[in-house]
Amino acid sequence: MAMGLTESTFGLEVIASDKVFFRGQAQAMNLPVIGGPWMILPHHEDLIAILVPGLMTIRQEDGTEMEAVVSSGMVEFVNNSGKIFVHSAENPADIDRVRAEEAKARAEERLRQKRSIQEYHLNEAALSRAMSRLKAASKYE
Structure with a gap:
């Protein structure tokens, strides 16, 4: 069209x-x-x-x-x-908040550990994703 x-x-x-x-x-x-x-x-x-x-x-x-x-x-x-x-x-309404909190905690712990720069960036991205999921899911509680 x-x-x-x-x-x-x-x-x-x-x-x-x-x-x-x-x-x-x-x-x-x-x-x-x-x-x-x-x-x-x-x-x-x-x-x-x-x-x-x-x-x-x-x-x-x-x-x-x-x-x-x-x-x-x-x-x-x-x-x-x-x-x-x-x-x-x-969809934010479908996010498992407990699982997202656990992913956030894991990513924060990995960032505290001294690792390669590549691992740091991967963990930083994981933390960013977990925080985005939590922020969006909080609208549906």
């Missing part, structure tokens, strides 16, 4: 390593990127960007908002169509 300049939506796919999290039309999306969140609206300029763990919000075609806690990944937005590739995407 050809997209006209007057249309107020764009095509969007959010693909996690284990599932297609979202496929459809969106009015807007807010993405966690280095330096802070980015809002993407219809007819945004073409881009490729790196995503960091955090909360992504999609305003769907009908105006309802969908949130997802995403891991690191990337977004490609070309010709009024977005594709997001992430390791994981979760």
